[in-house]
Amino acid sequence: MSPLPNPLPDAEAQCRQLADLIRPQLHHSPALIGIYSGGAWIAERLKELLGLPEDIGLIDVSFYRDDFAEKGLHPQVKPTVIPFDVEGRHLILVDDVLYTGRTTRAALNELFDYGRPASVTLAVLADRGGRELPIGATWCVWNVDLSDGENLVLGRQDDGQLAWRLENA
């Protein structure tokens, strides 16, 4: 873990690093699934960088979250779209920041309602620690220390470029 650099790292360069890490696994012909919204943007980038022909899957885990009883339904749910058969496929789940692991857990549960994949791996740009579940990233390009009140948010700028910003809760 390293403290937060200033300025924040270039998210586009990190996407290229992440693609380099995944490239040796392409003989499995894996399918990409991005978790809304940051993970979906990164998955779209990875598809281009890795030259994958297939459309990416998009997943919104709102219907599978474990905090429904406390927080209710998220006010903006997006449709999950999986344009390929999950059964027997090698899946790469993509997210922007790995933190408690609860989003990953919800995404895994949702994926298994579509079928039984051959394997699921997890690719993230940033791992900020603080895990509450036994979940780890298969590929990660940035380990970073954040305090509890801080949130790392991936945004997409008007020109389509991905960029990090820091928000204080």
Place this chain on the structure above:
Amino acid sequence: MHNPQLNKDGELTHLLSIEGLPQRILTQILDTAASFMEVSARDVKKVPLLRGKSVFNLFFENSTRTRTTFEIAAKRLSADVINLDINKSSASKGETLLDTIDNLCAMHANLFVVRHASSGAPYLIAEHLRNIGRDDVHVVNAGDGRHAHPTQGLLDMYTIRHYKKNFSQLRVAIVGDILHSRVARSDIHALTTLGVPEVRAIGPETLLPKHLDKLGVHVFHDMNEGLKDVDVVIMLRLQNERMTGALLPSAGEYFRHYGLTPQKLALAKPDAIVMHPGPMNRGVEIHSAVADGGQAVILPQVTFGIAVRMAVMSIVAGN
């Protein structure tokens, strides 16, 4: 003013009527329903949102279709569903509505879906739950008297948005027995709230409520005039009992004036859609050639209805 449908944070906690709901809540329900459409297309048509929750269908008035779609919606949310055949049970033994509710709360009910012949019954239940401090129990109105049928209104809006993309340029005609129709009332409030610029009501004088103009609705008695250049035609069911009540001469006469035939539909825009809440009376309010034609979206309405009811139940149960 206290709105019994919203909690202190302005979130939807009961769905009693579309009247009084802000646009943002209607839009939230429609957006959420769009996500649930995808769930119904999967192999496993279930999400775990309401796992362990109990949904009681309280139908004091018969309705197979509405009850079934609520039941399917609740089951796809993983809730346990209990259908009470209320006509054959305690109510017929003299138990009051609120005593029935108290008993079901003692059985750990989480959500009531209520259909009642008396306008306001779901309000009475929601108010009672508030008075006894059960803000964890929610009410969804599945039709009360002539007052409201909000989930039908919402599924109609979902259907319109699905085919027309947005509301801001539309001309919508509602045709038939508007006076006795809770669907029409909910549709009018929803269309107005969502910003439809022109809502028309078409029907005989005896079946149109007075003061429709105060709701911003344009009234037509001649269908040929009213259908001109509309984008959406919402047909209403003509309830047979109206025929005996001297409000109408005969079914044949009604069909001649207000039945939707291919000739009359040709007056609307060429891409106009035809909706109907069901059940249809073919040859009374709608010609079979229209009901089965390419512009009818009556069966998609039923499919959308499940997703809309999943959205409503999951939103209220979470607030």
